[in-house]
Amino acid sequence: MTEEDLVGKVIEQYTLLRCIGEGSFSEVYEAQCKNKFFACKVCEQEKQYNTELAAYTLLKNSGASLAIHSTGEYQGHKFIVMDLGTDARNLIFRGNIGKNLVAFLQVLDCVKICTEKGVNHNDIRESNIVFYEEQAKLIDFGTASFSSIGLSSSYSRKINPCLGTEGFNTRAYRDTENLARILAYFVRNSVQSSAQIKARLQAMAIDAQIQCRKAGTAQNTLNLLHSKLEEMLGLATYEPIKL
Numbered sequence: 001m002t003e004e005d006l007v008g009k010v011i012e013q014y015t016l017l018r019c020i021g022e023g024s025f026s027e028v029y030e031a032q033c034k035n036k037f038f039a040c041k042v043c044e045q046e047k048q049y050n051t052e053l054a055a056y057t058l059l060k061n062s063g064a065s066l067a068i069h070s071t072g073e074y075q076g077h078k079f080i081v082m083d084l085g086t087d088a089r090n091l092i093f094r095g096n097i098g099k100n101l102v103a104f105l106q107v108l109d110c111v112k113i114c115t116e117k118g119v120n121h122n123d124i125r126e127s128n129i130v131f132y133e134e135q136a137k138l139i140d141f142g143t144a145s146f147s148s149i150g151l152s153s154s155y156s157r158k159i160n161p162c163l164g165t166e167g168f169n170t171r172a173y174r175d176t177e178n179l180a181r182i183l184a185y186f187v188r189n190s191v192q193s194s195a196q197i198k199a200r201l202q203a204m205a206i207d208a209q210i211q212c213r214k215a216g217t218a219q220n221t222l223n224l225l226h227s228k229l230e231e232m233l234g235l236a237t238y239e240p241i242k243l
């Protein structure tokens, strides 16, 4: 399957307009139905598609994920039509630091919801976050796993000693721990008028990353990041800009 094969094709009532994203096992298209626009993810692998659908079912109406409008098969490929978001990276690179910290807070809430619903995303990173109606949402649940662990259970840091190193996208990483790394990314790539304040915020984000390694439980990690964020927001000059 290549991009050229599918642009212009009509899946159910959705016309594929252009490819907006590609991953290892999928291509994502902007799709039009009447005067509305959607995202249509065409999956190479059925396993990934099934996992993704299972996650979306558990997270339906939770606020952490996008709405699904249609699913099915087209010429041997499974597809999912969902809300069309804006890639988080587009916003981060032109967003000021205050706005980005607020956005990060929303990502934190999404992960909290997932944890409560027993969905481990397993691949939390900036390319798997979009904004929809000014709210951060997680996408790409193709490598999710499901548990009844919930927020109250603890897990040892020892099983995941590699936070802060390269390879953050491997399944070994826990969602809550990955957040600390993304926080640093949000801060590093933000626009900030004062270089001095930005440097302090960057140091705080890195400090949060180090502390998260010792937090021990998902609950502790989320709480720790929450308090760090409040501290950081207090320091950042928050000039609201429409997302």
Ligand SMILES: Nc1ncnc2c1ncn2[C@@H]1O[C@H](COP(=O)(O)OP(=O)(O)O)[C@@H](O)[C@H]1O
Binding pocket: 020, 021, 022, 023, 024, 025, 026, 027, 028, 039, 041, 066, 082, 083, 084, 085, 086, 087, 127, 128, 130, 139, 140, 141, 142
């Ligand atoms: N609903 C969506 N709205 C906007 N962009 C999306 C949407 N879904 C996916 N994308 C874009 O497509 C890329 C690949 O989609 P993703 O679901 O992460 O696929 P993969 O499983 O192959 O990584 C994302 O990084 C994002 O840029």
Ligand SMILES: [Mg+2]
Binding pocket: 023, 127, 128, 140
């Ligand atoms: Mg992805």
